[in-house]
Amino acid sequence: MLRRVLESLSLTDSFMWLTGGAIVAVIVVGSAATLSMGRYSGRHWFDFIIFGLAQGSIYALIALGYTMVYGILRMINFAHSEIFMSGPYTACYVAMALSRSGFLESQPILSLAVIFIVAMAVSTVIAVLLERIAYRPLRTAPRLVPLITAIGASFFLQYTFRGLYGSGFQAYPDIRMLQGAWLLGPLRILKIQVVVILAAALMMAGLYLFIQRTRIGKAIRAVSEDKEIAALMGIDVDGMIVRTFVIGGMSAGAAGVLYALMYRQVHFFMGFIPGIKAFTAAVLGGIGNIPGAMLGGVFLGLFESLGPNLFLDGLGVPSPNQLKDAIAFIMLVMVLIFRPTGILGERLAEKKA
Amino acid sequence: MKSLRLLSLVILATMLVSAACGPKAVAYEDKIGVVTIKPGEPIVIAYWFVVAGPDASLGTDTKRGIEIAIDDKGGKLLGFPIKLIGEDSACNAEGGVAAATKLAANPAIIALVGSNCSSEARPGVPILTKAGMVTVSPSNTAPFLTDPNRGPDYAGYLRTAHNDKVQGAVAAEFAYKQMKVTKAATIHDGSPYAEALQAVFAETFKKLGGTITAQEAVAPTDTDMRPVLTKIAAGKPELLYYPIFIAAGGHVTRQAKQVAGMEKVTLMGADGMFSPDFYKAAGDAAVGMYHSSPDFSAFAAGYKDFLDKHQKKYGEKPLAPFHAHAYDASMMIFAAIEKVAKKGPDGTLYIGRQALRDALFATKDFKGLTGNLTCSPSGDCADPRIAVYQTTADNVKNLVMPETPTWKPY
């Protein structure tokens, strides 16, 4: 048995195991050092986790759009970050108008509903247009071609919105009912974070059920499995792809408003970084896999929030928070080395490319 | 190659001969060249700013400063129309070089305003200097650029922005002497500007006798500052100095109020986010915080006017803090041109490049929006009067900057 293991262990594998081991060692030693330093109390750790969860929920919501489009078209929809940006940026003007008129103050729930609907509608329109104009004609082209189109579309949309709304930023108005915090004994949770986490969880659960249970959801899954067979079964493939983009656009728009409610600022470049993070989250969880996207998003959020302070602070690394993205990506590599198809594994039909 | 040179030489000679037969130019001497502007031709001024990409607000802001300056001059200088051209310098070294090279190749340019980022200026300025041009930066703050030992490569460089060294030290003095704070933390965003400012702050603060509990860094595109702030809170500082820009600064300010242990910590920013837009970003959380910034009370009354014109022309408030510096840089250049330009008998204008440089370096007590500008031999023209302002609830509500400083070091 040992002979078999040794024989199958190549030079590259051993290098990988060594690197992986070294990283794990750094993490363990660093965490131990941080904890023994005693700078952070339990309350701090609780905060780190909540912050990570809130950020991660938003990543997860955006990741859904990536993962669904990937599942059905096998392409990285680079412009998804712009779908995410367009909705809340546009809805911001609605929010400001509502705020000025006092309606936001008197009818916060109704106002929020209006804001969500506007954002989701705009994001959806952009997503559908994108599919129609930029992706549909390229459905049979080599894999990299739609990727480049998506990159181009991403640029185009960014600078379109910059041209339309200006290069500065806009800020969402204060919504009184979302401000402040709840106290749980010694622990304190911001209302907005609770709202974001709950809303995201609700939306993801709804979407999951939609995909699993409804007729359209099943048809979408069939198209992801095999377009030709699905077409033979009488499924409207184009229609399902459009619906996928609609769902992706709606979830991106909603994620965008949650993001904007939490961070307030919206601008033409706001989608880029969350977009890349969300795609990372989708891959981390297992691309094409909807629960995977959720899990990946939450993991990523937690790594970003906890990682620098837990792993590196104790080692005396200066400005550890600057390295949070590096930590997130290293974690991604580690996960993929040991689970090459993500945490939950990919849900794709065997190699069709 | 040699034959090519030869060929061009022959052509050149032919041209010279033909030129000699044409009307003789009026002799006007200058060590590094003369710009000749015939009647009807424009006086060309150029900018090299970051007007595209994620940092575009900085460049757009300063570019508008120049445009308003030109409007204020009625679009004309000595009877010649002013033409503004410019290039995107992208806020990185290669963009700076590309923009500078392109502009340096245009002999019609008389003077430039730029660059925005110090990383652009460092490799870009020598190119302009070599071409005989002069550039005045409204927003470079890196100490190196006006260091007395900066070398002849930077002979064509001045700035109306203040040196990081001044501002960082003022902030530290305020914290230690005025606020009686002994423990402070800093955040920078990886930009050379913020990194240098916080370094100067930390150094001065420690020299004065204080302790720095944490020096942290974020990315300018970060939005979730709560983990960093939680970390900083664990060190129990009394003051947080974060000389970063509006977007990230807004997040830090808002979220500091939400992180346990940070509610009572005094917040202090720098001029990078001393703008009405910052109040939009930070909201009520900005009330009570401090900013180190040029002494706006020393800003001429014209600043109000400027803001009105800005609103009318562009439909929004200034995007970044350096528009007034850009306005002043342009006005300084216009004044210098007016001083050194010579008119020929046929109405042609002659501007000596060295003379223009000399005139700019000789600027003294120039009444600008940002104060009384006097240029040092190494090109520092900013009125070094940095003051500290505290934001009130009214400021945030009406999106206007505080007008009178709460503290001045002088």
Added chain:
Amino acid sequence: MAILTARGVTKRFGGLTAVSKFDFESEENSIYSIIGPNGAGKTTFFNCVTGFYRFEEGDILFDGHSIVGLTPDRIVHMGIARTYQNIRLFANLTAIENILVGQHTHLKSGLVGAVLRLPSTVREEAAALAEARRLLNFVKLAGKGDFLAKNLPYGDQRRLEIARALATRPKLLLLDEPTAGMNPHETEEMMALVRHLRDELGITILLIEHDMRVVMGISERVTVLDYGEKIAEGTPAEIQANPKVIEAYLGRGSATEVVSQASAVQASPALA
């Protein structure tokens, strides 16, 4: 002497045992067939032999050396080549390039040689090209060398795949359903080609086949797999007579049909 020996090979996928305690031996210079219903583990066994799967138990010896733990490329070096059930050519390379890739292990030139075009490299490339053309002729694809593989007709693709496998100069060639999807005429041609490979080139052939006429027509020994286990082994005639095989392979009631089909083939050599 046996060129390929498998002893107790077992391959599991999770809870499913795809190949179970499989013993197998093939003599040099012969044609062997492995048959069995879909999912019997035939292709899995091929993947074990060629190093794509690591099997959990047992040993496979090739030419007296164990191949356990070797990567696919090392196994090719030893002299085993294969084709695939669903043709897997390098679709965007030309036919000639496909064959040249097959010669990879027999070419020596490295980075430096290729960049500087050393005389040895130039000679080697010229020889490789000549060899590739010869193989192309051998499988009757002369003149189609510059076509992209994906644009060749189906039968040509099958033959090109064999040519590519031959380019590795194998001692043992594994053919995974070489006549799948072919019409009777093409099937005859393929059978002739396979015989030719053995007779002229002395290559041992291991076949997976569903077409009984092929199996019975050209193989010397037949091994039958069902649910990963060997249920019978012997000459075609023995297999035909084995009721266990007939039952497992085709189910009850089909037995007579197979026998008559197989004997029909043997009875009419004109078809062969």
Added chain:
Amino acid sequence: MEKPRFDWLQPVKIGLVGGAIGVFFALVGMVEAFSIRDIVDGIVSMGQMLMLISMTFTGYMAARRTTQPQHLWVLGSSLLAGLMFGGMVALLLIVGSLVNLRAVFINASPTLYELLAFGRGTQAGALLLLAEGVLVGVAAGLLYLLTGRFRQALVNALGWVVMAGVLQELLRITFGAWGPLAVINQWLFTGKGLSVPGAASLFVLVAGTTYFWSQTGSVLSNRLRRLPPGGQHTLRLVGILLLVLIVLALPQILGLYLSEVLTIVGVFALMGLGLNIVVGLAGMLDLGYVAFFAIGAYTMGALTSPELGFFSLSFWEALPFAVVAGVLAGVILGIPVLKMRGDYLAIVTLGFGEIVRILALSDFLRPWIGGAQGIAKIPKAIVGSIEFISPQQIYYLILVGCLLAGFISWRLKDSRLGRAWMAVREDEDVAAAMGINLVATKLLAFAGGAAFAALSGAIFASKLGSVYPHSFNVMISINVLCLIIVGGMGSITGVIVGAAALVGLPELLREFAEYRFLAYGAALVLMMLVRPAGLMPEATRRRELQEAETVEAEPEPAFGAPASP
């Protein structure tokens, strides 16, 4: 039979889409921003030109889509489309005068309205716009009805005039640097734009040349083709010689600024050649390619800059280290991703690129590589007594780098290794079954690609004299990927063409700031829709396109027919 009726719906649709694009141009600020510059002094500004061109295009499209060939119908469609276009813009004008659009759309400024209304107020302006639409629509229809050759000449001439107007600053500088050509400047340009006689003569010149070339050109090329083989050989030799001469003399001909553009194109082309090995040949999608560029640049900086005080090697001494550092990084990145496929690879490499940038920026490594303040005082390359300082000199350095990389890629492509890469690209498993060692082959691809990028980075560092972490963001990786795909994947000339198109062109348009990114994005999309194989597809593919017909003509064998007893 029913009489065919005029299909008015189609042109109206086209006109509305075109009009929407026109309104888009107005609202994103292009019309206003471009109106500062005159194409032809005092006649037409760039902003107006933009509107005119999109209007013409709309009319033309409507004319082309007309179902019936009757001239009147064609003209009717284009007129209708033009009218719709004008109507949409007029609508914007009217809505803008009633509602304060500027509260949302920042560029809906009074100046814009004034420009759109030709300075005549809302009502008159709206009417004028409608009239303009009709006129331009009819003109577009007429253009469509012209014979092909005539149309070609007109369109070409118009294109040249517009290009000359758009690139006037550049042309003026370039001509100005060449003594005798300065005369052209005076003829062609005024202080603000093309002069009227200049524009007119350029128009006539180009139109004439195109027109006559279309007649005589084919005759000439036919005659060339009929030359004896010996003659053709000489001709080709002369052509190559000429090309070499031009390439060598380019910086002298083009002057300072364009040489700078060339060096930038060169830096990217060098990277592109490297990435072409990884993506184009070996088929591994690498989105973090900038990492190797950064490693090359930083190695150069850290080893040469006296500012850091560790080493102060010369450029040439440090260069091999930079390349080796790149190769090592390539291998180190290569190992963990060996088993990953497709998009997993993409995201992990993207992460690697970000990790490198973040580390370069970090306070953690600041003592060694400068952190946010970067590394300055990187020396220039020196050969003999020549120091490579100005872009005109650095051009040669980059040129040598590109030639070297191009040569190596070219030789490798047709070698055993190149075939192994392509086999891995096509099918990894089968490649392994052909005896290809996947580990070695993939690592070699990574290492080779990284070596070129590191070389490029090292030259880049020396060219700038300083490196800052901000120069190495993910956009560089994306840009390089785009350029090899737009150029034509796997093709070496494609990389050069792609670099010129995606790096050189935006560089020339630097003065248009953000609008060049807008155009860049739109161009990427259009390019992929129109030419998915790229501008210069790989030779085999091109050959294949020609052969495709012969293959299809062959009878398909009956396949899938089961053998029946």
